[in-house]
Amino acid sequence: MLIALLIGYLIFGGSGGGGLWLFGGQTTHQLHKEVAKLEPDKEKRKAVDDTVDQIEQAYKSTESERAKLEKDALAAFEQHDASGEQFRPLATQADTINANVNKSLLDLRFQLRSELSDAQWRQLFPAPASSK
Amino acid sequence: MQLRQLRCSPPDTDSALTPPALPKRLASGKVPRRRSPTSRAIMRLVPIPLVAALACGACASHVSPEVQSKATLEVKVEAMHGAVAANVPDAQRAARINKTINQLEAELDSFDNVLINFQSDVLALNSRPDATRADFDTLLTQYDQQRVAARKRIIQLHLEMIAATTEEEWKKLSPYEREVLSIPPG
Numbered sequence: 200m201l202i203a204l205l206i207g208y209l210i211f212g213g214s215g216g217g218g219l220w221l222f223g224g225q226t227t228h229q230l231h232k233e234v235a236k237l238e239p240d241k242e243k244r245k246a247v248d249d250t251v252d253q254i255e256q257a258y259k260s261t262e263s264e265r266a267k268l269e270k271d272a273l274a275a276f277e278q279h280d281a282s283g284e285q286f287r288p289l290a291t292q293a294d295t296i297n298a299n300v301n302k303s304l305l306d307l308r309f310q311l312r313s314e315l316s317d318a319q320w321r322q323l324f325p326a327p328a329s330s331k
Numbered sequence: 332m333q334l335r336q337l338r339c340s341p342p343d344t345d346s347a348l349t350p351p352a353l354p355k356r357l358a359s360g361k362v363p364r365r366r367s368p369t370s371r372a373i374m375r376l377v378p379i380p381l382v383a384a385l386a387c388g389a390c391a392s393h394v395s396p397e398v399q400s401k402a403t404l405e406v407k408v409e410a411m412h413g414a415v416a417a418n419v420p421d422a423q424r425a426a427r428i429n430k431t432i433n434q435l436e437a438e439l440d441s442f443d444n445v446l447i448n449f450q451s452d453v454l455a456l457n458s459r460p461d462a463t464r465a466d467f468d469t470l471l472t473q474y475d476q477q478r479v480a481a482r483k484r485i486i487q488l489h490l491e492m493i494a495a496t497t498e499e500e501w502k503k504l505s506p507y508e509r510e511v512l513s514i515p516p517g
Contacts, residue, residue, distance in 0.1 A: 279501040317460040326458040
């Protein structure tokens with residue numbers, strides 16, 4: 200898991216800091232626990248558990264790539280002879296990774312949504328106090 | 332001395348890169364930057380060691396991440412100003428760098444707010460069972476535009492600092508910039 204730093208969010212957007220922003224900032228471990236509360240029967244919640252596992256895989260599949268890019272970006276900031284041109288490919292690469300992760304996570308968000316009832320969804324992802 | 336006490340942890344560098352002593356104008360409280368009204372209010376109301384404690388997370392359970400993040404940013408910006416005073420002997424260039432550092436602080440603070448709003452909007456949208464893909468796409472596109480614009484401005488400010496320093500000076504300032512860029516978001 201990347202350390203949640205502002206520079207990470209700045210480079211990578213929502214997924215930059217290591218949080219699964221689309222799932223209320225919950226880790227997949229927390230999601231599994233919450234899903235188990237909604238449906239104690241392991242067999243019945245298998246599809247949902249599988250989707251949560253896919254969420255973890257989708258996120259982790261680019262983790263090392265993102266960590267390397269974040270390191271490269273910080274290294275570029277250290278160089279006195281770095282020009283604006285040197286930041287451009289890093290930014291482009293980061294935006295591509297960001298767009299791909301966002302798309303995968305959104306796909307999985309809607310997959311998860313289709314596997315739960317409205318009531319279960321509200322229980323799993325309660326509205327923040329200000330928007331109720 | 333104050334700045335050294337304020338810093339949560341020294342930048343990842345050897346002691347040779349650490350500012351040796353605080354310049355008189357800093358020690359006397361004449362910090363070369365304009366604080367935000369919130370910051371000024373906080374500084375007036377609470378003693379500096381308390382601000383440092385907040386920034387270092389000692390009271391993390393009583394302080395919102397947003398306040399903590401802002402306090403951490405201030406402490407690290409303060410340390411970078413100290414590093415400029417200690418390592419850039421040319422007054423004109425030092426003033427130029429300090430001005431850029433203040434702009435960098437404002438940009439990071441502003442981006443932190445963008446991020447907080449985005450996360451709050453995502454939480455609210457995600458909680459709606461009827462939220463559509465288009466709703467998410469709109470929110471993401473809007474946030475990404477703000478993020479990319481902020482990134483561009485921050486890189487530009489970084490390049491301005493590079494242009495105002497010698498290679499040797501930048502070697503000494505760079506760990507402080509890294510600290511400023513590496514704060515946890517609010």
